[in-house]
Amino acid sequence: MNPILEALVKSVGILVVALAGFAYMTWVERKFISRLQARIGPNRAGPFGLLQPVADGIKLIFKESITPANADVLVYFLAPVVAVIPALVLFAVIPFGSDPAFQLASNINVGALYVMAVLGVGIYGMILAGWSSNNKYALLGGLRASAQVISYELGLGLAVLSVIMMASSASLNDIVAYQQPGNILGWLIFRQPVAAVIFAITALAELARAPFDLVEAEQELTAGFMTEYGGMKFALFYMSEYVKMIGMSALFVTFFLGGWSGPFVNEAPVLSLVYFAIKVLACLLVMVWVRATLPRFRYDKLMGFGWKVLLPVGLVNVVVTALLIVAGVPGYK
Amino acid sequence: MSITDKVVAVVTKIPVGFATVLKTLFRKPVTVQYPEQTKPMSARFRGRHHLKRYDDGLEKCIGCALCAAACPADAIYVEAAENTNEERYSPGERYAKTYEINMLRCIFCGYCEDACPTNAIVLEPIEFPTGYTRDGMIYVKDMLLEPPPAGAPATPQQTPAGKYDRAILPFPPITD
Numbered sequence: 001m002n003p004i005l006e007a008l009v010k011s012v013g014i015l016v017v018a019l020a021g022f023a024y025m026t027w028v029e030r031k032f033i034s035r036l037q038a039r040i041g042p043n044r045a046g047p048f049g050l051l052q053p054v055a056d057g058i059k060l061i062f063k064e065s066i067t068p069a070n071a072d073v074l075v076y077f078l079a080p081v082v083a084v085i086p087a088l089v090l091f092a093v094i095p096f097g098s099d100p101a102f103q104l105a106s107n108i109n110v111g112a113l114y115v116m117a118v119l120g121v122g123i124y125g126m127i128l129a130g131w132s133s134n135n136k137y138a139l140l141g142g143l144r145a146s147a148q149v150i151s152y153e154l155g156l157g158l159a160v161l162s163v164i165m166m167a168s169s170a171s172l173n174d175i176v177a178y179q180q181p182g183n184i185l186g187w188l189i190f191r192q193p194v195a196a197v198i199f200a201i202t203a204l205a206e207l208a209r210a211p212f213d214l215v216e217a218e219q220e221l222t223a224g225f226m227t228e229y230g231g232m233k234f235a236l237f238y239m240s241e242y243v244k245m246i247g248m249s250a251l252f253v254t255f256f257l258g259g260w261s262g263p264f265v266n267e268a269p270v271l272s273l274v275y276f277a278i279k280v281l282a283c284l285l286v287m288v289w290v291r292a293t294l295p296r297f298r299y300d301k302l303m304g305f306g307w308k309v310l311l312p313v314g315l316v317n318v319v320v321t322a323l324l325i326v327a328g329v330p331g332y333k
Numbered sequence: 334m335s336i337t338d339k340v341v342a343v344v345t346k347i348p349v350g351f352a353t354v355l356k357t358l359f360r361k362p363v364t365v366q367y368p369e370q371t372k373p374m375s376a377r378f379r380g381r382h383h384l385k386r387y388d389d390g391l392e393k394c395i396g397c398a399l400c401a402a403a404c405p406a407d408a409i410y411v412e413a414a415e416n417t418n419e420e421r422y423s424p425g426e427r428y429a430k431t432y433e434i435n436m437l438r439c440i441f442c443g444y445c446e447d448a449c450p451t452n453a454i455v456l457e458p459i460e461f462p463t464g465y466t467r468d469g470m471i472y473v474k475d476m477l478l479e480p481p482p483a484g485a486p487a488t489p490q491q492t493p494a495g496k497y498d499r500a501i502l503p504f505p506p507i508t509d
Binding site for chain 1: 347350351353354355357358360361362363364366
């Protein structure tokens, strides 16, 4: 097949799945968190409320598009786009299945670096939105968002670094392949539990989700950097958040849960897609579970936790991992 | 609190919180699907006002306006008119020609019920007043008055002279 056409088809496929995933993730989250709080959740639009995302979408499309007075109009309109694009391009390097056909860019040998870079760019959406809205809450929310995301990216990077050291490759395909010795114990979560915990925590902070959702702490900042956004512009921010959630879960699965691996993958490659989807869904449900359980951090505690706990622990973990690899401890090469 | 204590607290207590939340997943939701389901209400709940009738269909309300006088929210307006034997609404001399309650002002305290000498007005737990306009929230007599009991004629009735001279019917003797 023509490589350009192939890439186009795959891109459209990933976009459709990511956007449908976004729409139904909102439904899954609302339903699941309701059950965790002994409620029922949306159940009016269609059976089990399944049409709720459609109803929400229609509502958002028909909202009036408002631009605040004295906003920096160009930046104000671009910010949601800047937020959404990194969330979507994150999926380019993730191996969804065992077959190269299940991945958009399969031969990127610095996939992990690409992921970190894209996540870093994602912050710009928040900062620009906060700055261009000409609103105190939005500016404070944007500042908080950027400070938080930048601090926690260090911990995230260290967790990913441990994984890269284990697999001695920054390619996501190699990392998945490294976790393939046929059984579940090959998963890196069992050999790098500290890195897995750091990755999980920093991923939540990176996504600005509970308990790190200070960015949109309603009680203090109304909606943070999104305060002045409504209608489809708001929907784009919302989309970037949920698509990033799915992307982060996919990364966690790739790094720590063996990626697409599972029984009978060699016989039926399609199964690998199913395993991947199940693992990602499990991660997403855990995120909702965390949101239902933990209260929000105070801002100074959040920064303190990132710099004084996660960063040192991550560094120690990297050093210990290096020592274990050099010493040739079984399981570490 | 030392650092070790903190770490121990985090490691031992946060999982308890997670387990508590997860346990809720297997609990029955407490949601009441309101328009379809309603919670059982106390029999003495003070809901919307009803104007009662006697078994023979006559209205209990005699238009004395004591309810309006008792109302702390000034939500009740009563205008009385004379009964005649040819056109009788209630026992006694007078009846309520106009009886209006502004449900937006009413605080559902039940003082009107207490003030009523004939037990004509009763706040019942059956329904809640709702409406789309302010005017629609002023409940007039037709909306408040209960339909006559089965077999009894509506008001006005033609009644024999002398039967309904008293505003309050002789109540049956108290037995217990």
